[in-house]
Amino acid sequence: MVFYNFNRGNLIELIMKKIGVMTSGGDSPGMNAAIRSVVRTCLYNNINVYGIKRGYQGMIEGDIYKMQTTDVSNIIQRGGTILKTARSKAFMTEEGRQEAYRQLMKHDIEGLVLIGGDGTFRGAVKFFEQFTIPAVGLPGTIDKDLSGTDFTIGFDTAVNTAVEAIDKIRDTAEAHDRLFIVEVMGRDAGYIALNSGIACGAEDILIPEQITNIDEVLSRIDRDERRKKNVHIIVVAEGDDFGGSKEVSSAITSRFPELDVRVCILGHIQRGGAPSFSDRVLASRLGHAAVNALLSGNTQVMAGVVNGKICFTPFANVIKQNSTIDADMLEMIRVLSE
Numbered sequence: 001m002v003f004y005n006f007n008r009g010n011l012i013e014l015i016m017k018k019i020g021v022m023t024s025g026g027d028s029p030g031m032n033a034a035i036r037s038v039v040r041t042c043l044y045n046n047i048n049v050y051g052i053k054r055g056y057q058g059m060i061e062g063d064i065y066k067m068q069t070t071d072v073s074n075i076i077q078r079g080g081t082i083l084k085t086a087r088s089k090a091f092m093t094e095e096g097r098q099e100a101y102r103q104l105m106k107h108d109i110e111g112l113v114l115i116g117g118d119g120t121f122r123g124a125v126k127f128f129e130q131f132t133i134p135a136v137g138l139p140g141t142i143d144k145d146l147s148g149t150d151f152t153i154g155f156d157t158a159v160n161t162a163v164e165a166i167d168k169i170r171d172t173a174e175a176h177d178r179l180f181i182v183e184v185m186g187r188d189a190g191y192i193a194l195n196s197g198i199a200c201g202a203e204d205i206l207i208p209e210q211i212t213n214i215d216e217v218l219s220r221i222d223r224d225e226r227r228k229k230n231v232h233i234i235v236v237a238e239g240d241d242f243g244g245s246k247e248v249s250s251a252i253t254s255r256f257p258e259l260d261v262r263v264c265i266l267g268h269i270q271r272g273g274a275p276s277f278s279d280r281v282l283a284s285r286l287g288h289a290a291v292n293a294l295l296s297g298n299t300q301v302m303a304g305v306v307n308g309k310i311c312f313t314p315f316a317n318v319i320k321q322n323s324t325i326d327a328d329m330l331e332m333i334r335v336l337s338e
């Protein structure tokens, strides 16, 4: 496969023969489907594809191996990532990034596909300030905290997992007349809380994007108690400004000591499990698009889907801007939980 680049005014023909692929940061369901798509698209184009294990950490350590089509057989339906993932402190340093580049050169890697979240693209921006290697990113994170895409690989599955769990909690909450506070993942972004809360008919949803007014939360509980509503479910994102489920629970029990209040932290079950069909399709589309983008010279961009169409956004523009939640959505939640 051939792509063109300008160098000192001359049109240079470059032939890319080796592409590296890695997964980085928190794992998300659908990463395997993305790896499969990248590997198979490379092999279809007669390009050697190398798996970089454990994200940037494996890049630094040269944990890189040649992949064959059979390496990605029977993985489209599996959660986690066959390439493993890691958070790398060493990559945050100049020396670490220097070593990562040295290892890529040692393995003759000419292009990269990076699958990860906000941190992965922050790392990419730093890396490509210093070194030149064509790269395309895929949004692989349950958090959906990236610009340039309507969905991230893993988000749909994580929300469905949370919904299934909250539905079960509602059954037991109703049987015992209990108030439940369910904490879901989302250090900086409340999308999992918001969407699972709406889908489960939560009485309150507390997210980092909106300042939590605990007095309003308490008065809604008070109102529901007087109306003898027997289930009250509050979905809290782990990064909510009030401090998470335990702090919300303390505030409720100190105001209403007679209430049977329980906390359930869903934790890592949200990351695991078979990816939903949407995450598998998204991962397959984006992996294929990423390799084609690399080969056509459209690089240092993340592939995403906006309004159903594949689009590409420079790395620097996908990393977290202060995300805001649609005000209409917040108003709707108020109305539906009345």
Ligand code: ATP
Residues within 6 Å of the ligand: 024, 025, 026, 027, 056, 086, 087, 088, 089, 090, 091, 092, 093, 116, 117, 118, 119, 120, 121, 122, 123, 124, 126, 140, 141, 142, 143
């Ligand atoms: P998730 O959103 O699912 O947690 P993520 O990609 O945001 O995924 P992080 O752990 O935040 O996960 O980032 C992945 C890795 O990217 C970090 O471990 C680190 O090696 C690298 N990284 C993050 N920020 C920077 C930065 N500012 N400079 C250099 N490297 C960075």
